[in-house]
Amino acid sequence: MLTIAIANQKGGVGKTTTAINIATAMAATGWRTLLIDMDPQGNASTGLGIGNAARAVSSYDLLVDEVPLASAIVPTSIPRLEIVPATVDLSGAEVELVALEGRTHRLARALAGHSGHELCFIDCPPSLGLLTLNALCAANTLLVPLQCEFFALEGLSQLLQTVDQVQQRFNPDLGIIGVALTMHDRRNRLTDQVSEDVRECLGKLVFETVIPRNVRLSEAPSHGLPALVYDQHCSGSRAYMALARELIGRFPAERQAA
Numbered sequence: 625m626l627t628i629a630i631a632n633q634k635g636g637v638g639k640t641t642t643a644i645n646i647a648t649a650m651a652a653t654g655w656r657t658l659l660i661d662m663d664p665q666g667n668a669s670t671g672l673g674i675g676n677a678a679r680a681v682s683s684y685d686l687l688v689d690e691v692p693l694a695s696a697i698v699p700t701s702i703p704r705l706e707i708v709p710a711t712v713d714l715s716g717a718e719v720e721l722v723a724l725e726g727r728t729h730r731l732a733r734a735l736a737g738h739s740g741h742e743l744c745f746i747d748c749p750p751s752l753g754l755l756t757l758n759a760l761c762a763a764n765t766l767l768v769p770l771q772c773e774f775f776a777l778e779g780l781s782q783l784l785q786t787v788d789q790v791q792q793r794f795n796p797d798l799g800i801i802g803v804a805l806t807m808h809d810r811r812n813r814l815t816d817q818v819s820e821d822v823r824e825c826l827g828k829l830v831f832e833t834v835i836p837r838n839v840r841l842s843e844a845p846s847h848g849l850p851a852l853v854y855d856q857h858c859s860g861s862r863a864y865m866a867l868a869r870e871l872i873g874r875f876p877a878e879r880q881a882a
């Protein structure tokens with residue numbers, strides 16, 4: 625299983641929107657895909673229509689109580705896409721984990737040897753605490769959504785530093801598969817300037833595909849659907865399909881097909 629953490633410690637940059645729609649795009653392309661919701665806000669779970677009743681076992685139980693992964697996996701309405709949902713309990717896990725043995729590797733251990741899915745995305749919370757650390761230790765690589773706004777690059781150096789530390793201490797093979805520019809507004813010249821600056825700074829790490837600001841992307845979660853199902857022809861859905869194609873192109877050669 626190829627595991628991709630979707631991380632950026634800034635809130636509201638499009639992590640969850642990217643997680644839901646890229647996971648849906650990959651499932652639609654034939655990949656057996658698992659999404660792990662690691663944000664106590666549970667937006668990825670809600671956005672995929674997972675109600676409270678279906679969250680009896682959650683990512684909290686995986687991390688804190690070490691329940692088997694299989695017991696935490698819930699189907700979604702999308703064929704080939706399953707999820708480990710999150711509940712608010714997870715906000716306590718950040719503190720509870722501190723006292724637990726192997727606190728940075730609880731998620732990695734939960735995923736070890738799992739072969740039911742080819743691809744796993746982890747939707748991270750907006751912090752660099754133990755939840756995100758668990759995601760970075762469990763992941764093969766990182767996808768970083770970056771909002772096209774003036775301070776976009778500011779938080780990025782902190783994230784890159786964290787990735788560096790994780791590589792040195794825990795997970796030497798952790799890579800960064802790419803940075804995705806999100807919420808691009810073509811009527812706003814500042815966002816163009818920002819994306820130019822980001823490309824100048826990060827070069828090929830930045831995906832060609834830019835996710836536009838698109839109201840359909842923000843409406844879809846209230847219907848419990850990925851935008852790709854809610855309105856597959858909107859500009860946001862088309863962008864996430866393009867991003868998925870680009871992402872596959874960056875997979876190791878032996879993994880390019882589902």
Ligand SMILES: Nc1ncnc2c1ncn2[C@@H]1O[C@H](COP(=O)(O)OP(=O)(O)O)[C@@H](O)[C@H]1O
Pocket residue numbers: 634635636637638639640641642667750806807808835836837838839841842843845860
């Ligand atoms: N490309 C986009 N166009 C319009 N709205 C977006 C877009 N991406 C995200 N949003 C909205 O912005 C808010 C924050 O996005 P979200 O994906 O939840 O960010 P994060 O998970 O990083 O906190 C949400 O209300 C979401 O619906």
Ligand SMILES: [Mg+2]
Pocket residue numbers: 639640641663667748749
């Ligand atoms: Mg989120």
